[in-house]
Amino acid sequence: MQKKTLTVIIPSRFQPKQLSFLEKAVQSIKKQTAIDNYDLTVLVSVDKGKMLEKNAIEQLKVRCIESSGGSQASALNAAIDLVDTQFAAFLEDDDEWYPKYLEAAAQAILFAPFVSSTQLEYDENNVLLRINDFPTPSGWFMSSDVLKSVGKFNEEYRFHLDNEWLGRLSLAKVSRIHLVEATAPVDARYIAAVRPWLDNVLKSSKGSVRLARHSEALPLVRRLRHSEAGMEKIATLPDYRARSQSECRSLVERFGRIPW
Secondary structure (H helix, E strand, C coil): CCCEEEEEEEEECCCCCHHHHHHHHHHHHHCCCCHHHEEEEEEEEECCCCCCCHHHHHHHCCEEEECCCCCHHHHHHHHHCCCCCCEEEECCCCCEECCCHHHHHHHHCCCCCEEEECEEEECCCCCEEEEECCCCHHHCEEEHHHHHHHCCCCCCCCCCHHHHHHHHHHHCCCCEEEEECCCCCCCHHHHHHHCHHHHHHHHHCCCCEEEEECCCCCCCEEEECCCCCHHHHHHHCHHHHHHHHHHHHHHHHHHCCCCC
8 A cells, every 4th residue: 555645843942851852752753553654754843053963863863954043933834845745744842642643633634634633731740731622733634735725834923823823724714623532522512611622622713623532532642831831931921921912912803813
């Protein structure tokens, strides 16, 4: 059987745990139960002037791309320019895929050209915090046609570039499946009461999202919350919070809501 082609883009920022994060993220891709069905390309995209050392690139067995700027959006866009595969996915360097993520995403994409996912969120001490239903890019899997149609990330956004991109996805009327664990509610009568963020996913998508349970009891994407993450800085630093609020106002003005 002919293999499908897949590019996984990992944006990575220079910080003390960068290589440790990257090792875990890349290994989580290579340990996927469905990985043998794909010719895989892993693109690690870094800020301008922060190229990984040659031995690190060889050890990780990835291709490293240096962006033209210093933002996550510019790092993502530098890699997007190089996508020439049938499918594309994103994985932030501090997140991981559990082994059956790709298998579930590949099944879902048979019914919609864009897949997102709920995540299992941990802190730096490996303490489980919660199930997070926001469709972070680490759970995005799509046809390359969708990526080309929606386009690159808006580099004016520092924190909510994913919301802005999802807004354009919705405007393009691209259908989407959001993966949830086997025990998650999928009946609209119960979702709002027990999983309000999951309710946000459905309502803010303007009808383009359907939920799909996979077979696992827990989400298939592992998300790490740590002190260097943008959302943590928004919570603790006034300047970051003000920038976040400004971006949210811009999203509401443009889309009538904050897209999820």
